[in-house]
Amino acid sequence: MTWPVVCEACHTLYPPREQVDYFELLGVPRQYDLDLEKLRRNFLALNRRIHPDFFSAEDDDVKNASMRIAAQINSAYETLRDPVQRAEYILHICGGPSSSQDKSVPTELLGTVMMLRDQIDEARQNNDALALKTLHERIAARRQEAMEVVGALARRVCQSDSDIERAELRKQLNASQYWTGLLRQIEP
Amino acid sequence: MPTGQTDTIVGIDLGTTNSLVAYADERGPRVIYTTRDGARDNGMVPSVVAIDPAGGVIDVGRSARLHAIERPEITVYSIKRLMGRGFEDVQEEARRLPYRVVRRAGGQGRDIAAVQIGSRVYTPPEISAFILRELKARAEAYFERPISKAIITVPAYFDDTQRQATRDAGKIAGLDVIRIINEPTAAALAYGLDRHDDSTIAVYDLGGGTFDVSILRLSGGTFEVLSTHGDTHLGGDDFDWEIIRLVQQEVRRRYGEHLAFPPSTLQGLRNLAEAVKIRLSSQDQVDFEIDLGQGRNFGMQLTRGDLERMIEPYVQRTIDSCRQALCDAKLEPDAIDQVVLVGGSTRIPYVRRRLREVFGKEPYSALNPDEVVALGASVQASVMAGLKREVLLLDVVPLSLGIETLGGAVAKLILRNTRMPCQATEMFTTFLDGQTSIKLTVLQGERELAKDCRTLGEFELRGIPPMPAGMPKVQVTFLIDQNGILHVSAREQRSGKEASIQVIPAHGLTREEVRQMEKDAYAHARQDMKIHRLIDVRNQVVFDTAKAEQALRKAGPTLDPNLRKTITESMANLRRLAETSEDSEAIYQALQDFDRMTIPLAEHAVAQALKEAHQQETGERNS
Numbered sequence: 001m002t003w004p005v006v007c008e009a010c011h012t013l014y015p016p017r018e019q020v021d022y023f024e025l026l027g028v029p030r031q032y033d034l035d036l037e038k039l040r041r042n043f044l045a046l047n048r049r050i051h052p053d054f055f056s057a058e059d060d061d062v063k064n065a066s067m068r069i070a071a072q073i074n075s076a077y078e079t080l081r082d083p084v085q086r087a088e089y090i091l092h093i094c095g096g097p098s099s100s101q102d103k104s105v106p107t108e109l110l111g112t113v114m115m116l117r118d119q120i121d122e123a124r125q126n127n128d129a130l131a132l133k134t135l136h137e138r139i140a141a142r143r144q145e146a147m148e149v150v151g152a153l154a155r156r157v158c159q160s161d162s163d164i165e166r167a168e169l170r171k172q173l174n175a176s177q178y179w180t181g182l183l184r185q186i187e188p
Numbered sequence: 189m190p191t192g193q194t195d196t197i198v199g200i201d202l203g204t205t206n207s208l209v210a211y212a213d214e215r216g217p218r219v220i221y222t223t224r225d226g227a228r229d230n231g232m233v234p235s236v237v238a239i240d241p242a243g244g245v246i247d248v249g250r251s252a253r254l255h256a257i258e259r260p261e262i263t264v265y266s267i268k269r270l271m272g273r274g275f276e277d278v279q280e281e282a283r284r285l286p287y288r289v290v291r292r293a294g295g296q297g298r299d300i301a302a303v304q305i306g307s308r309v310y311t312p313p314e315i316s317a318f319i320l321r322e323l324k325a326r327a328e329a330y331f332e333r334p335i336s337k338a339i340i341t342v343p344a345y346f347d348d349t350q351r352q353a354t355r356d357a358g359k360i361a362g363l364d365v366i367r368i369i370n371e372p373t374a375a376a377l378a379y380g381l382d383r384h385d386d387s388t389i390a391v392y393d394l395g396g397g398t399f400d401v402s403i404l405r406l407s408g409g410t411f412e413v414l415s416t417h418g419d420t421h422l423g424g425d426d427f428d429w430e431i432i433r434l435v436q437q438e439v440r441r442r443y444g445e446h447l448a449f450p451p452s453t454l455q456g457l458r459n460l461a462e463a464v465k466i467r468l469s470s471q472d473q474v475d476f477e478i479d480l481g482q483g484r485n486f487g488m489q490l491t492r493g494d495l496e497r498m499i500e501p502y503v504q505r506t507i508d509s510c511r512q513a514l515c516d517a518k519l520e521p522d523a524i525d526q527v528v529l530v531g532g533s534t535r536i537p538y539v540r541r542r543l544r545e546v547f548g549k550e551p552y553s554a555l556n557p558d559e560v561v562a563l564g565a566s567v568q569a570s571v572m573a574g575l576k577r578e579v580l581l582l583d584v585v586p587l588s589l590g591i592e593t594l595g596g597a598v599a600k601l602i603l604r605n606t607r608m609p610c611q612a613t614e615m616f617t618t619f620l621d622g623q624t625s626i627k628l629t630v631l632q633g634e635r636e637l638a639k640d641c642r643t644l645g646e647f648e649l650r651g652i653p654p655m656p657a658g659m660p661k662v663q664v665t666f667l668i669d670q671n672g673i674l675h676v677s678a679r680e681q682r683s684g685k686e687a688s689i690q691v692i693p694a695h696g697l698t699r700e701e702v703r704q705m706e707k708d709a710y711a712h713a714r715q716d717m718k719i720h721r722l723i724d725v726r727n728q729v730v731f732d733t734a735k736a737e738q739a740l741r742k743a744g745p746t747l748d749p750n751l752r753k754t755i756t757e758s759m760a761n762l763r764r765l766a767e768t769s770e771d772s773e774a775i776y777q778a779l780q781d782f783d784r785m786t787i788p789l790a791e792h793a794v795a796q797a798l799k800e801a802h803q804q805e806t807g808e809r810n811s
Contacts, residue, residue: 054577057195
C-alpha cells in the first residue's frame with residue numbers, strides 16, 4: 001500500500017496540499033459503493049504512519065504538517081464513511097451544485113413532510129405511543145427509499161457527466177436531509 | 189534505576205484531590221513513589237498548596253494539607269475547579285472554599301477567577317504549577333537528573349480554555365507539556381495495554397471534582413474514542429458537601445439558626461464528611477461526633493441509605509451522560525464489553541450498582557482507580573518518546589466549536605465528537621469601506637445562543653488590505669489539534685496576505701502573561717535554591733569548624749605550633765565570612781580551603797590515636 005501523503009520507504013511526510021482527493025487519500029476506489037471495513041483499516045494504517053504523536057521530536061514544520069494531514073484524513077474518513085456525506089462529496093468532485101446553491105426538493109416532499117410533522121405533534125399530544133411507533137417506522141422506510149435513490153444516482157453521476165443527473169442527485173440529497181430531520185424529531 | 193534515556197518524558201495526573209507522576213519503559217508503566225527527599229510513599233500528592241501571606245510557598249501536598257485546619261485561609265485545594273474559568277462562573281464554588289477567590293484584573297473585558305493570599309493574587313495555573321513542581325521534583329529525585337518534559341491529563345470534558353490553563357501551569361512549572369490527553373482515554377490505555385482482543389469499552393471516571401465517560405473501541409493497539417460526555421463540575425466533593433449540609437442543618441436545629449461555622453470548623457467538617465463517606469462504602473452506618481467548641485459535642489448517625497438518597501441526583505446525572513455517550517457512539521448498552529472504573533468515587537457501592545443496571549454487567553474494578561490515569565499518561569509518554577510505536581490514540585473533541593453570528597446566535601464549525609485533529613474553514617468579509625480588521629467571537633458548547641455557550645475569546649483579524657465593503661475575502665481556518673487546543677489562522681484571498689490574529693482569551697492568560705509568570709517562578713525557584721544552599725553551606729561551616737576545634741583541643745602540645753596557628757586563624761576567618769556574607773559560593777570555596785588545610789590535623793589525630801592505643805597496650809602488658 002502506498003499513500004499520497006507519506007513516503008513509504010523513508011517515512012518522510014510530503015508537504016500537505018490544500019486540496020486532496022478523499023478516495024485517493026484513503027486508498028479506496030473512487031466510487032459510491034465502498035468496503036467500509038477496508039476504509040477503516042486503511043484509515044488506521046495511515047494514522048500509524050502520519051499521526052502527530054509519532055513526530056513529537058521533529059521540527060515544528062514537520063509537526064504542523066503531520067497535524068494538518070491528520071486533520072485531512074479525519075475529515076476524509078468522516079465524509080466517506082457516511083452514505084449521505086459520501087454522495088455529497090461525489091457530487092462535489094463531479095462539479096455538482098452545493099446545498100446552498102440549489103435548495104430544490106422533489107415536488108410532493110414538502111407537503112408530505114408537513115403532514116407527518118403534524119401527525120407527530122398530534123401523537124405526542126395524545127401520548128399515543130403506538131401511533132408514534134408507526135410514524136417512526138414509516139419515516140425510517142421513506143428515508144431508506146430516498147437513500148436508495150441517492151445511491152443509484154451517485155453511482156451514475158460521475159460517468160454520465162449530465163447536468164440533469166447532477167441536479168437530480170442534489171434534489172434527492174436535499175430530500176434526505178428532510179427525512180433525517182424528521183427522524184431526529186421523532187426519536188426521543 | 190532506569191538509565192540510558194536522553195529525553196525522559198513523564199506522565200502526570202493533575203487531579204482535583206490528588207496528583208501523581210508516572211513513568212513507563214520496556215518493563216511497563218509505574219507510579220513514582222519516590223519523594224523529593226528520596227524517601228518513599230504511596231505516590232499520591234494531595235493537590236493542596238499552603239501559601240505564606242508574606243509571599244512564597246510554605247508547603248505542597250501532604251504537609252500542606254496539615255495546615256488546612258489551623259489556617260484554612262492560606263491553604264488552597266481543589267484549584268482544578270477554578271482552572272480556565274471566569275470569576276462569575278465560579279460564584280457557587282467560591283462560597284464553599286475557605287480561601288479568597290477574587291476577580292483578577294485582566295483588562296479588555298477579560299474575567300479570570302484567581303486566589304488572593306495576603307496581598308498577592310495567584311491565578312489557578314500558578315497554583316497548579318506549585319503542585320506540578322512538586323511532581324517534577326519527585327521525578328528528578330527518582331531519576332537523579334533534571335526532568336523537563338511531561339504529558340498531563342485533563343478531564344475529557346475540559347474546554348479549550350481549561351486545557352490552555354493546564355498547559356500554562358506546566359510552562360510556569362518549567363515543564364514542556366508535549367501532549368495533553370484525556371483522563372478516560374489515559375485510563376483505557378492502562379487498561380488495554382496487554383489486551384490483544386478487539387473490544388468496546390466504556391470508561392466511567394468519577395473523581396473528586398469532575399466526571400467523564402468515554403466510549404472506546406480497542407483493536408490491535410489502537411485506542412479509538414467513539415464518543416465522550418461529562419461534567420467538569422461534578423464529583424466526590426459534591427457528595428461531601430451534601431453530608432456537610434445535612435450536618436449543619438442538624439446542628440442548627442439543635443443549637444439555633446444563628447449558629448455560624450467558622451472556616452476552621454468548616455474545614456474540620458470537610459475532613460469528617462469525606463471520612464464518613466468513605467466508611468459508608470464498607471459499613472452500613474457510621475456514628476460520629478463533632479466538637480463545636482465551648483464543650484459542646486454533637487453526635488450523629490448516618491446510614492448508607494441516607495448517603496445514597498443524598499447522592500442520587502448526582503449519580504443520575506452521570507447515568508444520563510452515559511446514555512448520551514452511548515447514543516452518540518450509536519451503540520446499545522449491551523454492545524459494551526467492559527465498563528472500566530476510574531476515580532476514587534467509583535468505590536461507592538451505589539455508583540457500581542447503578543452502572544450494573546445500565547450496562548447489565550459487573551463493572552471492571554481490578555485496576556487501582558487512583559493510579560490508572562497517571563499510568564496511562566506514562567504509556568502515552570513512552571509513545572511520544574519513541575520507545576513504543578504499537579500504541580495509537582485517536583480521540584475526539586468534547587464540545588462543538590462555533591462563532592457568534594449577528595443577533596447572538598451560534599454558527600457551529602466543528603461538531604462535538606469529531607476526531608482530533610480537525611479543521612474547518614470559513615469566509616469572512618468587511619461591512620465598511622476601507623475596513624482593515626474583523627472581530628470574531630469564538631465559542632464552545634452545544635447550545636444555540638452565544639450567551640449559553642462558553643466564550644473562548646475574541647479573535648481580531650488584522651492587516652486586511654483596505655478595499656470597498658464586502659470585497660475582501662478572508663478565509664479563516666480553525667484547527668483543533670490532537671490536544672483539543674484551538675489554533676486560528678487567516679488569509680485574505682484576493683491579496684493572498686496572511687492576516688495577523690490577536691487573541692484576547694475570555695478567561696485565560698495571554699502568552700506574555702504566561703512568559704512573565706514563568707520568569708517569576710524561575711527567579712523564585714533560583715532564589716529558594718540560593719537560600720537553601722546558603723543555609724546548607726553555613727551549617728556545614730558550623731559543623732566542620734566545631735570538628736576542627738575539637739581536634740585542636742585533643743591534639744595537645746604535640747601538634748606543630750605553626751599549623752595550630754594557621755588553622756585557628758583561618759577558622760576565625762571562615763566563621764566570620766559565613767556570618768557576614770550572603771554569597772554561598774564564596775563561603776563554599778573558603779570552606780573547601782579550610783577543609784584541605786585541616787587534613788594534616790586529621791592525620792595527626794589518627795597518628796596520635798594509634799600511638800595512644802599502642803601505649804595503652806604496652807602499659808597493660810607492663811603492669
